[in-house]
Amino acid sequence: MTLRCSPSGPKDAKIxxxxxxxxxxxxxxxxxxxxxxxxxxxxCREANLPREECYLTNVFMERPQDNKLQLHWCKGKKEVSEEYKDIL
Structure with missing residues (x-):
């Protein structure tokens, strides 16, 4: 079981x-x-961008089991559209 990874940083961040x-x-x-x-x-240092001023998040909030993103992405779906099969 994986734990939820919560976003961090200011919610009103510009980036x-x-x-x-x-x-x-x-x-x-x-x-x-x-x-x-x-x-x-x-x-961020090279771009002169303070990391703490950025809102950091992920598309998926939980780590996919065995790092198999395809299973996490397709959970509950019967079939993946042809246009997405190449990237999974």
Whole structure:
């Protein structure tokens, strides 16, 4: 079972950064921790953008079982549209 990864940062932020789904480091915490968080922090520094002024969230709030995003995305669906099959 995975825990919900809650968004962080000001809700009225001018910039929102949206990840795909929480990784193991973010399970039950906030988005963009671990390696992705280090990368994001570096990008924010280089862009002169204070990370704490950004709203951070994910498309999926829970980490997919065994990191299989396809199963998480398709949960409850009988068939995936042809246009999306190539990206899953």
């Amino acid at each position: 929102a950064l949206v990840g795909e789904a929480p990784g193991a480091e973010e399970d039950g915490k906030t988005p963009f921790l671990g390696y992705s968080g280090k990368e994001l922090s570096q990008i």
